[in-house]
Amino acid sequence: MTFELETKKVEKGTIILRAGEVSNYCFKVLKGCLKSFVFDNTGREHILQFAPENWWISDLDSFLNNKPSGVFIVALEDSEVVYFDKADYANLKNLPNSELLEEINLLTNNIISQNKRLILLLSSTGEERYLTFIQTYPNLTQRLPLKLIASYVGVTPEHLSYLRKKIAQK
Amino acid sequence: MTFELETKKVEKGTIILRAGEVSNYCFKVLKGCLKSFVFDNTGREHILQFAPENWWISDLDSFLNNKPSGVFIVALEDSEVVYFDKADYANLKNLPNSELLEEINLLTNNIISQNKRLILLLSSTGEERYLTFIQTYPNLTQRLPLKLIASYVGVTPEHLSYLRKKIAQK
DNA sequence: CGAGCGCTTGATTGAGTTCAAAAATCGTGG
DNA sequence: CCACGATTTTTGAACTCAATCAAGCGCTCG
Numbered sequence: 001m002t003f004e005l006e007t008k009k010v011e012k013g014t015i016i017l018r019a020g021e022v023s024n025y026c027f028k029v030l031k032g033c034l035k036s037f038v039f040d041n042t043g044r045e046h047i048l049q050f051a052p053e054n055w056w057i058s059d060l061d062s063f064l065n066n067k068p069s070g071v072f073i074v075a076l077e078d079s080e081v082v083y084f085d086k087a088d089y090a091n092l093k094n095l096p097n098s099e100l101l102e103e104i105n106l107l108t109n110n111i112i113s114q115n116k117r118l119i120l121l122l123s124s125t126g127e128e129r130y131l132t133f134i135q136t137y138p139n140l141t142q143r144l145p146l147k148l149i150a151s152y153v154g155v156t157p158e159h160l161s162y163l164r165k166k167i168a169q170k
Numbered sequence: 171m172t173f174e175l176e177t178k179k180v181e182k183g184t185i186i187l188r189a190g191e192v193s194n195y196c197f198k199v200l201k202g203c204l205k206s207f208v209f210d211n212t213g214r215e216h217i218l219q220f221a222p223e224n225w226w227i228s229d230l231d232s233f234l235n236n237k238p239s240g241v242f243i244v245a246l247e248d249s250e251v252v253y254f255d256k257a258d259y260a261n262l263k264n265l266p267n268s269e270l271l272e273e274i275n276l277l278t279n280n281i282i283s284q285n286k287r288l289i290l291l292l293s294s295t296g297e298e299r300y301l302t303f304i305q306t307y308p309n310l311t312q313r314l315p316l317k318l319i320a321s322y323v324g325v326t327p328e329h330l331s332y333l334r335k336k337i338a339q340k
Numbered sequence: 341c342g343a344g345c346g347c348t349t350g351a352t353t354g355a356g357t358t359c360a361a362a363a364a365t366c367g368t369g370g
Numbered sequence: 371c372c373a374c375g376a377t378t379t380t381t382g383a384a385c386t387c388a389a390t391c392a393a394g395c396g397c398t399c400g
Contacts, residue, residue: 038293040292046292060281064278064282096267097266100267100270101270103274108230111281112230112231114284115218118218122210122291122324123209123216125388126388145346146346147346147347154292157346158347158349158390159389161348162349164348165349325357328358328379328380329356329357331378331380334379334380335381
């Protein structure tokens with residue numbers, strides 16, 4: 001990006017987007033780790049994404065279309081985050097083509113990685129999804145508590161505990 | 171798009187992308203309906219996307235990164251399809267910013283809709299997913315056989331049949 | 341030292357699958 | 371237009387994987 005973006009420190013536990021609010025920012029993580037998550041109608045939490053260093057995290061639908069968001073975004077560790085706001089977004093049109101192409105690149109990568117997760121959710125067992133999680137976020141296995149990983153993988157903490165044991169036995 | 175794109179007729183059953191091949195095209199559906207799908211390692215088929223009129227369908231990861239694709243794309247009805255190839259993609263850099271911004275718009279919409287499906291898969295029951303399918307593709311319920319819908323929704327045909335009955339009783 | 345949180349373990353339950361077979365629908369040729 | 375075979379959809383029963391429930395262990399932090 002050719003224009004200036006504001007960075008902020010957010011300490012562990014800070015909620016930077018609350019479901020129900022319209023999201024005024026996209027975030028890029030410089031340091032630390034955030035998560036985005038939803039609650040289903042039985043009150044269970046489901047993690048959509050972890051964002052450690054260099055990942056983007058946001059609710060695009062809310063940000064771009066000024067809709068109340070359905071997701072929460074919270075800092076899991078003391079973190080440092082770049083704020084990208086709507087004025088920045090409007091500025092995109094002043095950027096040279098080359099930078100827009102980069103932007104397109106970022107977006108297509110995002111689509112590709114979401115697609116992979118979709119395939120995974122449709123066609124794999126909890127065990128396969130956990131193994132893929134380890135590939136995708138190699139170092140988060142140590143940094144995050146089991147119950148967060150379970151929520152991302154889409155199984156209960158109890159079941160993930162069982163899976164870990166089973167995998168270790170191999 | 172300011173440049174010419176080739177359109178082709180593809181008859182029902184034609185496979186326009188086979189898993190294992192590198193995808194040389196993205197497709198936009200003018201008429202008819204296609205599906206993209208994968209097989210899991212137990213041989214079960216999972217439908218990623220239906221593409222009726224005006225939808226795009228492709229395997230971006232394969233198309234952009236020249237990787238062998240993991241998905242199949244097949245015509246479910248006699249259809250008419252626009253082919254968007256790699257030369258067209260390279261031409262993007264010659265387009266004016268305004269058109270690139272439109273492109274970005276398309277991509278972000280894609281991300282948003284995938285995100286919704288992700289949330290759905292993580293946090294809803296088969297019944298809720300079926301109800302959402304009806305919202306997303308209002309007229310496909312009539313056009314497609316139940317077993318395809320089941321594969322998209324992520325339940326067995328038997329279970330979807332049971333769900334339909336249950337929903338009808340309300 | 342005790343309270344509370346995170347993880348594990350085992351018993352029970354339940355949503356959705358599997359398997360098998362009947363019923364309905366569709367398509368094709370006579 | 372009907373008949374017949376093929377395919378799709380429905381139904382029902384048994385089964386299975388992962389969720390729920392409940393208890394227990396081990397830390398850490400106050």
